[in-house]
Each structure stands twice: as structure tokens, then as C-alpha cells.
Amino acid sequence: MYRIVSKEQFSPEVFSMEIEAPMIARERKAGQFVIIQKGGDFNERVPLTIADADEEKGTITIVFQRVGASTYLLAEMNVGDYIENVLGPLGSPTHIENFGRVVCVGGGIGVAPLFPIAQALKNAGNDVKIIIGARTKDLIIEEAKMRTIDPDLTIITDDGSYGLKGVVTEPLKALLEKGDVDQVVAIGPGIMMKFCTKTAAEFNTPIIVSLNTIMIDGTGMCGGCRVSVGGETKFVCVDGPEFDGHLVDWDNMLMRQRTYKDQEAEANHRCRLEGAGR
Amino acid sequence: MKSADVLEREAQAALGMIHDGMSAKERAAIPHQDMPQQDPKVRITNMSEVALGYTEDEAVVEANRCLQCKTKPCVNGCPVGIDIPAFIHEITKKDYKAALSVIQESSLLPSICGRVCPQENQCQKFCTVGKMLKDVDQAVGIGRLERFVADHESDSASLPEIAPATGKRVAVVGSGPASIACAADVRRAGHDVTIFEALHKMGGVLSYGIPEFRLPKRLVDKELSKLSDMGIKLEKNVLVGRTRTIKELMEEDGFDAVFIGTGAGLPKFMNIPGENLGSVFSANEYLTRSNLMKAYDQEHSMTPFFHSRRVAVFGGGNVAMDAARTALRLGAETVDIIYRRTRSEMPARKEEIEHAVEEGCNLRLLSQPVEILGDEKGNVRAVVIRKCELGEPDASGRRSPVEIPGSDYTVEYDTVIVSIGNASNPLIKKTTPEIETNRRGNFIVDEETCRTSMEGVYAGGDIVLGAATVILAMGQGRKAARAINEYLAEKK
Ligand SMILES: Cc1cc2nc3c(=O)[nH]c(=O)nc-3n(C[C@H](O)[C@H](O)[C@H](O)COP(=O)(O)OP(=O)(O)OC[C@H]3O[C@@H](n4cnc5c(N)ncnc54)[C@H](O)[C@@H]3O)c2cc1C
Ligand code: FES
Numbered sequence: 216m217y218r219i220v221s222k223e224q225f226s227p228e229v230f231s232m233e234i235e236a237p238m239i240a241r242e243r244k245a246g247q248f249v250i251i252q253k254g255g256d257f258n259e260r261v262p263l264t265i266a267d268a269d270e271e272k273g274t275i276t277i278v279f280q281r282v283g284a285s286t287y288l289l290a291e292m293n294v295g296d297y298i299e300n301v302l303g304p305l306g307s308p309t310h311i312e313n314f315g316r317v318v319c320v321g322g323g324i325g326v327a328p329l330f331p332i333a334q335a336l337k338n339a340g341n342d343v344k345i346i347i348g349a350r351t352k353d354l355i356i357e358e359a360k361m362r363t364i365d366p367d368l369t370i371i372t373d374d375g376s377y378g379l380k381g382v383v384t385e386p387l388k389a390l391l392e393k394g395d396v397d398q399v400v401a402i403g404p405g406i407m408m409k410f411c412t413k414t415a416a417e418f419n420t421p422i423i424v425s426l427n428t429i430m431i432d433g434t435g436m437c438g439g440c441r442v443s444v445g446g447e448t449k450f451v452c453v454d455g456p457e458f459d460g461h462l463v464d465w466d467n468m469l470m471r472q473r474t475y476k477d478q479e480a481e482a483n484h485r486c487r488l489e490g491a492g493r
Numbered sequence: 494m495k496s497a498d499v500l501e502r503e504a505q506a507a508l509g510m511i512h513d514g515m516s517a518k519e520r521a522a523i524p525h526q527d528m529p530q531q532d533p534k535v536r537i538t539n540m541s542e543v544a545l546g547y548t549e550d551e552a553v554v555e556a557n558r559c560l561q562c563k564t565k566p567c568v569n570g571c572p573v574g575i576d577i578p579a580f581i582h583e584i585t586k587k588d589y590k591a592a593l594s595v596i597q598e599s600s601l602l603p604s605i606c607g608r609v610c611p612q613e614n615q616c617q618k619f620c621t622v623g624k625m626l627k628d629v630d631q632a633v634g635i636g637r638l639e640r641f642v643a644d645h646e647s648d649s650a651s652l653p654e655i656a657p658a659t660g661k662r663v664a665v666v667g668s669g670p671a672s673i674a675c676a677a678d679v680r681r682a683g684h685d686v687t688i689f690e691a692l693h694k695m696g697g698v699l700s701y702g703i704p705e706f707r708l709p710k711r712l713v714d715k716e717l718s719k720l721s722d723m724g725i726k727l728e729k730n731v732l733v734g735r736t737r738t739i740k741e742l743m744e745e746d747g748f749d750a751v752f753i754g755t756g757a758g759l760p761k762f763m764n765i766p767g768e769n770l771g772s773v774f775s776a777n778e779y780l781t782r783s784n785l786m787k788a789y790d791q792e793h794s795m796t797p798f799f800h801s802r803r804v805a806v807f808g809g810g811n812v813a814m815d816a817a818r819t820a821l822r823l824g825a826e827t828v829d830i831i832y833r834r835t836r837s838e839m840p841a842r843k844e845e846i847e848h849a850v851e852e853g854c855n856l857r858l859l860s861q862p863v864e865i866l867g868d869e870k871g872n873v874r875a876v877v878i879r880k881c882e883l884g885e886p887d888a889s890g891r892r893s894p895v896e897i898p899g900s901d902y903t904v905e906y907d908t909v910i911v912s913i914g915n916a917s918n919p920l921i922k923k924t925t926p927e928i929e930t931n932r933r934g935n936f937i938v939d940e941e942t943c944r945t946s947m948e949g950v951y952a953g954g955d956i957v958l959g960a961a962t963v964i965l966a967m968g969q970g971r972k973a974a975r976a977i978n979e980y981l982a983e984k985k
Contacts, residue, residue: 238736252693256787259795260693285795300693302730431786431796434691434732435918436701436758437778443769448762453920467769470871474771475797 216297220274226353228281229324230290231266237273239265239303245331246309246425246457249275250433251289254299259285262430262452264328265304266357275303278327278356305433306456309423313340315397318390319365320383320411321347322403326357328425329402333364336400345369346386348403352377383407384414391418398423401460405469412460422460426451426468429475442468494851497529497545504550511557521625526555528637533851537821540705540789543848544608547634549587552641556584558622559633566619567635573968575599577616577635584638593646596639601674602967604647604712607640609703609811610964611842630843647715652722656683661981664689664748666733666921669697670963671754671954673716674970675977679752680723682978687748688720689731694785697756698955699963701785702777704815706822707845710784734920739928739950749984750949750977753928753936754970757915757955763807767865768911772799772872776808776816776912783819801908804828805876806854807862808912809839814846816910817854828854829904833861833881833894857904859883861896865909875905915960928952935959942976943969949984951977 221233239249248264267276281290292298309332317336321329326347337343345368349355355377361368369386370378379386383403390396391414399422401411408424415422428440433452440451445462449455495503507524529545530536536543547555559581567577576595583592596603616635617623623632661684665676668690680686694700696713721727731737733755742748760775762768779798782788786796804820806813809832817828830849832839835858839846850856857878864877880900887893917934927947929937936952938945943953953969955961 238731242736257790257793257795259786288795300730302691302693302732302736304735305732431778431781432692434758435920436760437781438760438762438775439778441762441769448764448769464769467871471769471771473871474799 216299217301219292219294219296219298220272222292222294225278225356229278229354229356230281231276231278231327232289232292233269233274233276234298234301235273236275236301236303239301240268240270240273240275243268243275243304244308245311245335246328247304247306248328248433248456249277249301249303250305250430251277251298252300253285253288253292254297258288260300260431260433261285261289262305262427262433264425264456266327266330278324280324280354302433305452307454309335309457311335311339315341316344316395317341317398317400318344318346318387318396320387320399320401320403320407321345321361322383322401322407323349323354324356325403325407325425326355326361329400330357330360332400332402333361337364344390346371346383346390348372348383348407350374382410384410387411388414388417391415391420396420399460400424405465405472408460409465409469412463412465416461423457424460424463425456426458426463427456428468428472442471494530494532495527500527500529501548501550504548504554507554508550511554515557517560517625520558520560521622523554523558525558525631526551526634526637528634533848533853536706537818537852540822542709543706544844546644547637547641549645552584552638553587555634555638556581559585560621562621566621567616567633570616570619571599572615572962572964573599573971575616575639580642581633581635581638584642589642589645590649592642593649596642600964600967601677601971602670602716602963603639604643605670605699605708605716606964606967607636607638607643608708609842609962610636611962612636613843615964652719653677653681655681655723658685659683659981661685661749661984662687662747663750663752663977663981664742664746665752665754666739667691667697667754667756667954667956668695668717668727669754669756669954669966670699671756671956671966671970671973672697672752673720674967675752675754675951675953675974676720676725676970677723678971678974679977680720680725682981684978684981687726687728689733689737690727690729691732692785693729695727695729697754701781702812702815704780704784704819705789706818707815732920734924739921739925739947743949749981750951752970752973752977753921753945753950753952753956754954754966755918755921755956757960758918759916760911761914761916762911763862763913765862765864767867767873770865770867770871770873770909772801772907773865773909773911774799776806776812776910777915779816779910780812780819783823789819789823798823799908801825802827803906804908804910805862805904805906806830806910806912808832808914809834809841810912810914811841811845812915813910813912814841814849814854816912818849818852820908820910821852821854825908829857829906830854831857831860831862831876831878833859834883834891835859838891859894861894862909863901866903873907873909875903876909877901877903915955917956917959933959941972943973944976949980
């Protein structure tokens with residue numbers, strides 16, 4: 216059992232939770248994730264990136280957006296409640312080295328898992344520039360934490376309610392145009408990572424992305440998370456979640472993400488109607 | 494198919510044939526007892542067990558068909574060497590408790606093995622009655638009798654005696670049949686045992702793979718609760734290799750020995766075009782969604798499953814049959830099982846193939862899928878299939894399929910379930926270079942002791958054998974336990 220020790224609501228739909236999980240806190244490295252199952256027979260297994268960890272306290276932090284029925288239920292839980300199942304750390308850690316000048320792009324709640332990576336890159340001696348974007352002001356998270364790494368970071372929203380108006384590829388392109396970018400890291404919605412990859416490709420710049428495919432076990436047993444990378448089938452939960460963006464078959468990955476979309480919309484609807492009473 | 498009532502009446506009539514001092518010929522003339530089962534039309538609308546098990550009368554009649562051969566050929570066919578004639582003899586005396594004790598000398602999981610063992614290739618293959626009647630299907634129903642005994646005595650089984658605490662600690666990785674057997678036998682010797690399982694539910698394939706309609710989960714849960722009653726600690730959500738490594742378990746966490754029973758949990762794909770389309774699933778994914786995540790119960794489950802109309806299952810093993818029959822129960826209109834050899838080469842248990850066909854699955858034999866075509870949403874639209882013929886026998890002794898050029902044709906489907914086997918999960922191998930593995934990634938162990946190349950580390954089940962069977966996994970778990978107990982007795 217894993218106790219929730221603190222909970223914060225970043226915005227109407229975005230939550231952060233600190234959970235007691237000493238073994239995971241000790242072993243985890245930047246870029247790894249956990250799978251959470253609330254408990255009982257019927258709850259889904261939900262993959263969530265580890266946004267932060269405190270080895271001394273034995274806690275990990277997750278950040279999630281209320282998008283489907285399961286994240287809705289998770290958001291209903293409070294400090295002192297126990298989550299029955301937290302498995303991790305899963306996936307391969309980010310490959311950290313001194314690339315030189317790195318641009319880190321975070322979209323939506325992708326900013327949360329980007330933080331430990333940006334921090335590790337900074338500690339490895341990189342010059343780190345940060346771009347964070349979201350649909351609207353409410354969905355911009357972790358700004359203060361990110362500023363500790365790049366005080367001059369760029370903020371951009373689709374509707375212009377905060378920072379610049381537009382999408383993250385615009386400031387990314389501007390930085391790439393200036394030359395001197397050795398590596399891009401992008402974490403966010405699939406479609407955002409796809410276009411960041413396109414932008415980086417125009418400048419022949421390497422890009423690391425973190426894929427958020429459908430998952431069940433997270434141990435390499437089901438293959439539900441598979442995606443075509445460089446012409447080979449890879450399991451995101453074991454071989455990833457990070458890959459060379461230029462090798463990812465983005466259309467395949469986005470298509471696979473939509474497999475259950477109609478049904479999930481229905482479940483979410485049903486769940487809200489019932490007041491999430493499970 | 495005869496109804497349960499008819500079968501019971503026939504059994505009662507057959508009881509009248511039985512008397513003391515019957516000759517072999519007379520015994521073989523007792524009609525073989527069919528096991529009652531749910532009507533196929535009804536059972537595809539539910540998840541309950543298909544086979545209902547013998548009644549007492551049916552069991553006693555079937556037990557009387559056994560000739561009590563002095564040479565016990567059936568025992569040679571049993572991977573764990575159960576004294577089959579002895580337990581069957583106890584059934585003829587209606588002493589089911591005694592029958593169970595005979596089985597339990599060799600097998601720890603009779604209620605499970607009685608249901609899932611491929612008996613027609615093991616004990617029943619060697620049965621003299623089957624040989625006399627020149628039909629393995631007429632052999633004594635040993636599996637059904639085993640199941641009857643286990644079910645009949647399910648509440649009477651007492652916990653095994655546990656030796657005084659030794660202070661030694663053993664970690665068991667994975668919770669499938671190999672691990673269950675190993676943990677129980679090691680614990681009996683008085684050692685402290687902890688099972689580490691990655692998933693949120695224990696039981697391995699018994700829980701996430703084999704469906705409820707074939708192996709009710711209450712039976713698996715019962716075996717698992719026996720383990721906790723014996724004082725074995727069950728820790729879920731521990732992925733060894735990530736949460737802890739084998740080395741850390743031994744050097745930092747103080748375990749004196751480790752048993753690895755992590756199974757063959759890496760789904761193989763065919764590497765044909767279209768295999769990464771949205772509605773293409775590995776059988777593991779499809780079955781895990783339904784069994785472990787309970788997606789079949791859409792009233793309650795939060796995990797979605799893909800609503801299919803026309804399903805193609807690639808493969809011919811137990812896993813393929815389970816996936817096909819699950820798809821029917823989840824509402825598919827047609828389910829085709831596409832297999833490149835013929836029905837007699839299918840590796841699945843005979844009964845599973847029969848059940849699948851009875852339920853309405855179509856066998857598309859001598860057929861090899863070569864491409865999966867997608868629709869505009871990225872889901873399956875059709876499969877291109879190439880016809881095959883049987884050529885020369887291959888290494889497995891089965892005649893190998895040869896594709897017929899120019900024979901391709903296309904069939905419309907909206908879902909594909911790939912079920913062509915499992916390889917071993919590479920995680921522990923990658924994080925424990927000390928353990929030697931073969932080309933296929935299976936752990937290399939000493940045949941007698943199941944010892945790996947790493948001191949104090951033992952392995953068994955599918956991680957060693959490749960995708961095999963429950964009984965072989967259990968057998969290896971017990972072998973390893975014996976060796977671990979000896980190792981710990983010597984270790985200071
Ligand atoms: C759908 C299906 C149907 C089958 N039908 C039959 C049948 O009818 N008859 C028959 O005899 N056999 C059948 N089999 C095969 C049989 O189930 C297996 O041979 C048997 O379960 C193997 O047992 P095991 O203990 O080696 O491993 P498994 O049962 O595979 O259990 C391994 C466990 O280890 C866990 N694990 C893996 N890696 C780690 C790790 N790193 N850390 C912690 N835990 C880990 C897994 O999550 C899993 O729970 C079937 C298999 C499948 C998939
Ligand atoms: S989530 Fe099942 S294999 Fe990756």
C-alpha cells in the first residue's frame with residue numbers, strides 16, 4: 216500500500232501527488248515512470264512519469280491531468296488515502312551526457328516529467344534553455360521549478376492567455392535558427408512531439424522524445440505499448456519511453472493511441488454521470 | 494452433446510455393470526464417461542467454467558475402467574510421476590481423501606493440473622485401456638478424475654507441516670506455478686520465503702492468461718491463500734531487475750537463495766506488414782485485458798477492450814484457443830483461427846480445440862497470414878492469407894508447412910490477435926549478467942537441481958523451458974526447492 220502524503224491542485228484539471236514508495240524513490244532515475252492501479256479488481260493500470268523523488272522521505276511525485284475515468288478517480292483521492300498498487304521504476308532512464316547546448320520543450324503536463332531531465336542535463340554541464348507551452352494559462356505548470364534551471368525560459372499558450380501566443384514549435388524554431396543548438400528534448404502530447412521532431416529535422420538537430428503510448432503491464436509482457444522506431448517494433452515500457460524522435464513512426468504511434476478513443480470517451484461520460492462512485 | 498442429466502443417468506446404469514473380480518476386457522467395456530459441460534450456445538454468453546466436472550457416480554464408473562496395470566505405463570507419461578493407479582483405486586473405494594493424499598505426494602496443484610494438463614499427450618497417451626480400444630480418447634479420463642478428487646476434497650486439504658524456523662531467507666521471483674511450487678516446498682523446510690511479483694495480482698499465467706471459463710480464478714486464489722497461510726510473504730508490485738536486482742536481493746536485502754520463475758512473458762510477433770495497426774493485439778494483451786483487468790465485465794471494469802465483429806487469431810496453441818474463445822464471449826460475430834498446419838498438428842490441448850469449434854470458432858487451416866491491411870482510422874480492415882501444404886517433418890517431428898506461391902487471398906477482419914508464442918522477458922537477463930542464458934534467452938540450469946550459473950540462484954518453469962506447461966513448471970519448481978533446501982542446509 217502506498218500512502219498519499221501530499222496533494223496539490225495546479226489547475227482545475229491538473230494535480231500533483233506525493234506518494235510514499237521508498238523502494239522506487241531510491242532506485243528511480245530521470246525519465247522513468249510508474250504504473251498506478253488504485254486497487255481492487257476493476258481499476259485500470261495507469262502509467263505516469265515520476266516527476267520528482269525524495270530518497271530521504273521515501274516519496275515520489277506524480278503529476279497528472281484529469282483526462283479519463285481513471286485519472287478522474289485518482290484525483291478524488293486525498294492525503295492519507297492509500298493507493299494499492301504502484302509499480303516502478305519502469306522504463307530505461309534518460310541518457311544524460313554533456314551535449315553542450317540543449318533546448319527542453321515541455322507541453323501541458325509533459326513539463327512535470329521534463330523537470331528531472333532538465334535538471335540532470337544542467338547538472339551534467341549543459342547549457343539548458345526551456346520552452347513550456349499549453350493550451351491556456353491554467354494548464355501551465357511547474358513554472359517556478361523550471362525557472363531554477365532557466366531563469367529566462369519561454370512560455371507560450373495557444374490562446375495567448377499567458378506568455379506568447381502560439382505553439383511551442385515557433386520559439387523552438389527561433390532558437391534553432393540562431394544556430395548553436397546541439398540537442399532538443401521534447402515531452403508532451405504526441406502531436407506536439409511529432410511537430411517538434413519535424414522542426415528539429417529542418418535543422419538536422421537530434422531530438423529525444425518520451426512516448427506516452429497505451430500500456431497495461433509495463434513489464435514487456437503484453438506488447439500493447441509497441442511502436443515502430445527506425446523500422447523496428449519497440450516496446451515503449453521497456454525499450455523506452457525515450458527514443459530518437461527522428462526514428463519514431465509518428466503516424467503509427469498517434470494512430471495506436473487512438474485505438475480505444477471512442478470507448479474511453481463513453482466510459483468517462485458514464486463515470487461522470489455516476490459521480491465517480493467506484 | 495449430452496446434457497448433464499443424461500450423462501448422470503448413463504453413469505448410474507453403468508454402475509450396475511461393476512462387480513468384484515472384473516476382467517480387463519470387462520473393465521474396458523465400461524463406457525468411457527463424458528464430462529458434463531455447459532451448452533456451447535449458452536456458455537459463449539458467459540465467462541463461467543465450460544467443463545462442469547464429473548459427478549460422484551461418473552467418477553466412480555470412470556475409475557473402474559482402470560485396469561490397475563502392474564507396470565503403470567501412465568505414470569511414465571506424468572511429468573511429476575503421480576501414482577495414478579493408486580489414486581484411482583482410492584476413488585473406486587470412494588475414499589477421496591486418500592486419493593488426494595496420493596496425488597499430493599507428487600503434485601501441489603491438482604485442481605489446476607486436472608483442468609489444464611495436456612493429458613492426451615501425457616498420462617492418457619500411455620493408458621492400456623486406450624491402447625486396447627485403439628483410441629486415446631477412450632483412455633481412462635485421468636485428468637478428469639484428478640480434477641474430481643481435488644474439487645471434492647477442496648475444503649479438506651490441510652496445511653502441510655512446516656519445520657522449525659531456520660533463519661534462512663529465500664526470495665522467489667514471479668508467482669506462476671513454478672514459483673508457487675518452489676515457495677511451498679522451501680517454506681516446508683522452515684525457511685523464510687518471500688514471493689516478489691511484478692503485477693498487482695499473483696498467479697502468473699494462471700491469473701492473467703488462462704481465462705475464467707477454463708480455470709476459475711477462485712481456484713488460483715485458493716492456492717495463493719494457502720501460501721500466505723503457510724507464512725509465505727507475497728509482495729506484489731516488485732519488478733525484479735528494476736525495483737530491485739537479484740544482486741541487491743542477495744547482497745543488501747539478506748536473501749540466502751533466490752528462485753527465478755519469471756515465465757515466458759514476451760509476446761512474439763510475425764513481423765509482417767500491418768502488424769502495428771491499432772486493432773492488432775498480442776494474445777497476452779487481449780487476454781490480460783479480459784482476465785487480469787476484468788474487461789469482460791464492462792459494467793465494472795475501467796479497462797476497455799476493442800469491440801470486434803470479425804476476429805482473426807493467428808496460431809494454433811492453447812493461447813490461440815483461449816484468445817479466440819474470449820473474443821466470442823466478448824461479442825465477436827465470427828472468429829477464425831488461422832493456422833499454417835492442419836488440425837492434428839495444432840499444439841493446443843485436444844479438448845480446447847474441440848471446445849473452440851463447438852462454440853463456433855472456424856479453423857482456417859494450412860493458411861499463413863502474410864499482410865494485414867488497415868482502414869483510414871488505422872485499424873484492421875483485412876488480412877492477406879497465403880495457402881500452405883504440408884512438407885517434410887521438421888525438428889519438432891511435425892510436418893512443416895510450405896507456402897504455395899500465387900495462392901494469396903484476402904479476408905475481411907476488423908481485429909487480429911497474434912498468438913504465435915512467447916519468448917522470455919529479457920529484463921533479469923540484462924540486469925544479471927552472472928546468469929548464463931541460451932540463444933533464445935532462456936536460463937541455462939542444471940537438469941537435476943535447476944541451479945543457474947550464479948551461486949545460490951535457481952530457476953525453473955517457462956524461463957528455463959520456453960513456453961511449456963503448468964505441470965512442467967510446477968515440477969521444476971519442486972526440483973529447485975529440493976536443491977535450495979540442500980544448499981541452505983549446507984550453507985553456514
Ligand atoms: C493463455 C495461455 C494458456 C495456457 N494454457 C495452458 C494449458 O492449458 N495447459 C498448460 O499446461 N499450460 C498452459 N499454458 C502455459 C502455462 O501457463 C505456463 O507454462 C506456466 O504458467 C509457466 O509457469 P511459470 O511459473 O514458469 O511462469 P508464469 O506463469 O508465466 O509466471 C511468471 C510470473 O512472473 C512475473 N514476472 C515476470 N518477470 C518478473 C520480474 N522481473 N519480477 C517479478 N515478477 C516477474 C510475471 O508477471 C508472472 O506473473 C498457457 C499459457 C498461456 C499464456
Ligand atoms: S505495457 Fe505491456 S508490454 Fe509494454
